Amino acid sequence: MRTFPGAVFLALHLIGSIEARGAGIAVDVGHYLGEPGVISARGATEFEYNLQLTREIEVALKHAGHRTLLIGDDGLGEDLSRRAPRASGMDLFISIHHDSVQPRFFSTWTHEGVERQYSDRFSGFSLFVSRVNSHTDASLKCASAIGRAMRQAGFVPSRYHADPILGENRPFADEENGVHYFDNLAVLRTAGIPALLFEAGVIVNRDEELRLRDPAVRKRMAEGIAAAVGICLGWPA
Ligand SMILES: [Zn+2]
Numbered sequence: 001m002r003t004f005p006g007a008v009f010l011a012l013h014l015i016g017s018i019e020a021r022g023a024g025i026a027v028d029v030g031h032y033l034g035e036p037g038v039i040s041a042r043g044a045t046e047f048e049y050n051l052q053l054t055r056e057i058e059v060a061l062k063h064a065g066h067r068t069l070l071i072g073d074d075g076l077g078e079d080l081s082r083r084a085p086r087a088s089g090m091d092l093f094i095s096i097h098h099d100s101v102q103p104r105f106f107s108t109w110t111h112e113g114v115e116r117q118y119s120d121r122f123s124g125f126s127l128f129v130s131r132v133n134s135h136t137d138a139s140l141k142c143a144s145a146i147g148r149a150m151r152q153a154g155f156v157p158s159r160y161h162a163d164p165i166l167g168e169n170r171p172f173a174d175e176e177n178g179v180h181y182f183d184n185l186a187v188l189r190t191a192g193i194p195a196l197l198f199e200a201g202v203i204v205n206r207d208e209e210l211r212l213r214d215p216a217v218r219k220r221m222a223e224g225i226a227a228a229v230g231i232c233l234g235w236p237a
Contacts, residue, residue: 022066023233026087028187029054030097030197033075038100040203041118042111047075049098049212053200056218057096060226066235084191091233092142093195094225095187098203098212099126099158102166106204123208124158125150126199127179128170130188138194138232140173145232146198147177149224158202198225 030050031037037046051073058068069090071083087093106117127147129139147157157178161167170180182188188195200221203209211217229235 022061022064023092023229023235024067024069024090025061025229026069026071026090026093026193027054027057027061028083028087028093028095029070029072029075029077030095032072032077034078038098038203039117040098041109041116041206041209043114043116044203044209044213046098046100046203049200049203050096051075053098053218053221054096056215056222057094057225060219060222061229064226064230066226066229080186081190084187084195087195088192090193092229093188093191093193094229095195095197097197097199098201099199100204101160101202109206117204118206119202119204120206122158122160122166123202123205124156125178125201126158126161127177128182128185128188128197128199129173129179130185130195131181131183132189133191133195135191135194139188139196140179142194142229142232143179143196144174144177145228146196146225147174147179149228150221151177153220153224155201155221155224158199 031047058070061068071086077083084093101119101122105119105121108115108117127143129143133139161170161180162172170182173179173181188197201208201212203212
């Protein structure tokens, strides 16, 4: 087949411009195999939930034309302080987590023959930014955009993290959109770029766990995040 240098150049140029259209988003899978985080009401690990949602978010971000870098998706990222620095050169760092509640709110139930801990008292998503991070304003702008997108998609902020009795007294940065300050969170503090932590929902809550393992719910969440990121970073999705 004959090739035409001009046509090849044009094709490469077009591919290049498509790739350059989006922002660079680093998505961090919270926890690792050795210490997998929260154990859900049905005995699944938070790491499994974080990984599934991260993969869905990666699909949505790429579909919207953004570049992605996954961090910790091999389950071996034990040194948490080395995660955020890997994202240098990207535009935004998002750490994906699933939530629990304070241990004193736990009850026990038997699921598939195994006694498990659960609490149906709290539910919903939360977002966190650090004021020690060097890009607090940009971090908050993106966290607020994601919270707004979640609300528009029908999800509800958990709110209990702000409560000194029920939660951990993490003050609201944007109450309406479920964003809190969590200044010393290592993964946010050490990021040299705008950074936020997303708690997708409370997996020790029995009903919420069922929702969060629904692929359609995950997809809706991921698409909301991808759209919000485009808005806060100024990229048309
Ligand atoms: Zn976590």
